[in-house]
Amino acid sequence: MEFKDPWLIALIPFVFILFLFLKRRQKEPTIRFPSTKLLMGSGTSWKIRIRQLPFILRLIVVTLFILALAGPRKILEETKRQTEGIDIILAIDCSGSMAAEDFMLQGRRYNRLYVIKEAVKGFVDGRKSDRLGLIAFAALAYTVSPLTMDHNWLLTNLERIELGLIKDGTAIGSGISSSLARLKNSKAKSKVIVLLTDGINNTGKIQPLPAAQMAKTLGVKIYTIGAGTKGYAPFPVTDVFGRKFYQEVKIDIDEVTLKKIAEMTGGLYFRATDTDSLREIYKQIDTLEKTKFEEIGFKEYKELFNVFLVSALAILLIEIFLNQTVLLRIP
Numbered sequence: 335m336e337f338k339d340p341w342l343i344a345l346i347p348f349v350f351i352l353f354l355f356l357k358r359r360q361k362e363p364t365i366r367f368p369s370t371k372l373l374m375g376s377g378t379s380w381k382i383r384i385r386q387l388p389f390i391l392r393l394i395v396v397t398l399f400i401l402a403l404a405g406p407r408k409i410l411e412e413t414k415r416q417t418e419g420i421d422i423i424l425a426i427d428c429s430g431s432m433a434a435e436d437f438m439l440q441g442r443r444y445n446r447l448y449v450i451k452e453a454v455k456g457f458v459d460g461r462k463s464d465r466l467g468l469i470a471f472a473a474l475a476y477t478v479s480p481l482t483m484d485h486n487w488l489l490t491n492l493e494r495i496e497l498g499l500i501k502d503g504t505a506i507g508s509g510i511s512s513s514l515a516r517l518k519n520s521k522a523k524s525k526v527i528v529l530l531t532d533g534i535n536n537t538g539k540i541q542p543l544p545a546a547q548m549a550k551t552l553g554v555k556i557y558t559i560g561a562g563t564k565g566y567a568p569f570p571v572t573d574v575f576g577r578k579f580y581q582e583v584k585i586d587i588d589e590v591t592l593k594k595i596a597e598m599t600g601g602l603y604f605r606a607t608d609t610d611s612l613r614e615i616y617k618q619i620d621t622l623e624k625t626k627f628e629e630i631g632f633k634e635y636k637e638l639f640n641v642f643l644v645s646a647l648a649i650l651l652i653e654i655f656l657n658q659t660v661l662l663r664i665p
Contacts, residue, residue, distance in 0.1 A: 335638065338405025349396055357389065389655040398646035406638040419531045420464045420623055421481055421522040423513040424454055427531035427561075428495055429472040430502045431585045433566040434532070437609050443568070446532055446561055449609050451492055457528075457616040458492075460486050470495045473503025473537045477640035481520065505538030506531055506591070510545035510556065517554055525552070526623055528616075529595070530559040531608075534588040546595040556599040557619050558592040561606045 337343065428447055437449040458466060466488055468478040478495060479488045506529070513527045527549065536543050549556055568580040589605070596603040601623070606612035 335406055337401075337410050338407060340404060342400055342404040346397055346400055349400065350393060353389075353393060353396070355417045356509045379436055388653050388657050391533075391649050391656075395646045395650045395653065398642045398649070400638040402642035402646065405634040406642060409635060419616075420461075420524040420526060421467075421517060421520040422461065422464055422528065422623070423467045423469055423481070423516050424457075425469040425471060425475075425509045425513045425527055425529040426450060426454070426495065427472070427504060427506075427509070427533065428497060428500060429469045429504045429531075429533060430497065430535050431504070431562075433497050434562060434569050434583065434585060435580070436563040436567040436581055437612070440611055445497070445570075447495070447497055448532060449612065450561060451495065453609075453616050454492060455489060456613065457620055458489060460620050461485075465520075465522070468492060469509055469513050469516065470500065471505055471509035471512065472500035474500055475505060475508040475538075476500065477512065477516060480516055503537035504531060504533040504535055506535040506542040506588075507540040507545040508538040510542065510549060510595070511540050514545070514549055514552060514554060517552070524623065525554045526601075527554060527556045527590075528559070528619055529556055530561055531592070532560065532562040532585060532587060534586055535591065541597055542591050543598070549599045554599060555601045555623075556595050557601040557622075557637045558596045559604045559606055559612075560587040560589055560592055560603070560617055561612065562587060563607050 426447075432447040432450075435443040435445050435446045437444055437446055439449060439452065462485075465481040465483055466479075466485060467481040468488055468491060469475055470478050482488055509529060509531070510527065513529070515567050517525045517527075526550045546556060562585055566582040569583040570578055571581050573576055587605075589603070593603040595601075604615040604618070604621075606615050
């Protein structure tokens with residue numbers, strides 16, 4: 335058993351002292367006799383012996399009332415849950431090459447960025463206890479969402495990532511350094527960057543490998559994903575009449591650098607060539623990055639204040655009955 339407001343119990347001694355003080359100041363009713371000889375040999379009755387009982391009962395009543403106010407309750411159930419407690423930044427390439435439509439969803443062609451956003455949604459849904467952040471990069475990198483537990487807000491901002499919003503180019507190094515900036519004040523035991531790109535670093539003020547070295551120094555693990563079919567990919571083009579057709583375009587991925595980034599930081603490199611493999615990669619990362627610890631979820635209580643309250647009322651009625659009957663004092 336425990337009390338919701340245990341500090342109220344500390345009032346009991348002060349209430350006792352107050353009652354004793356008031357009792358001492360109270361004058362006992364008396365009857366004057368011309369001589370005590372009249373009472374000699376009368377002995378002490380049982381009523382005299384228990385004359386302090388109403389006062390004691392009153393103290394018990396006050397004590398029970400205070401205990402009821404303190405909120406006594408019994409713990410019926412205490413749940414514990416396993417949580418991960420990891421800070422993860424998702425860095426997504428949104429350069430022009432992500433417009434290639436070599437990924438399929440439900441039998442229809444979609445560009446790489448759209449399918450990647452769908453896969454990220456599934457990953458976010460599986461990380462209920464982690465702080466997640468979102469970085470988008472092309473020629474520049476910008477923060478879409480800082481680290482947050484509000485995953486609905488993060489997913490709302492994920493939808494706002496579109497092709498053409500950032501100057502075209504692929505700045506992998508900038509994507510890593512911006513992700514590290516989001517993690518620099520993190521106190522999580524495990525810090526992770528999941529970086530996805532479909533190209534080769536061709537711009538930016540910082541190169542990918544020096545950025546990866548910084549991540550290693552800061553204890554940040556980087557998982558890299560190379561997205562896109564090997565060889566040529568269908569790239570949508572619109573003719574002068576507004577009709578859409580596809581051109582086969584060769585888009586290279588710097589797998590060597592992506593592998594080195596992962597190896598340097600203790601992560602892994604993955605290659606996603608279709609929708610299913612992309613989803614599976616995010617599932618693998620989700621499985622790999624779990625640092626479980628036990629956390630108290632909630633407690634279910636049975637409130638006991640009514641037991642103390644009913645007991646106090648019952649004793650109060652007994653005290654009143656005694657005072658008005660067998661222990662009635664005249665005057």
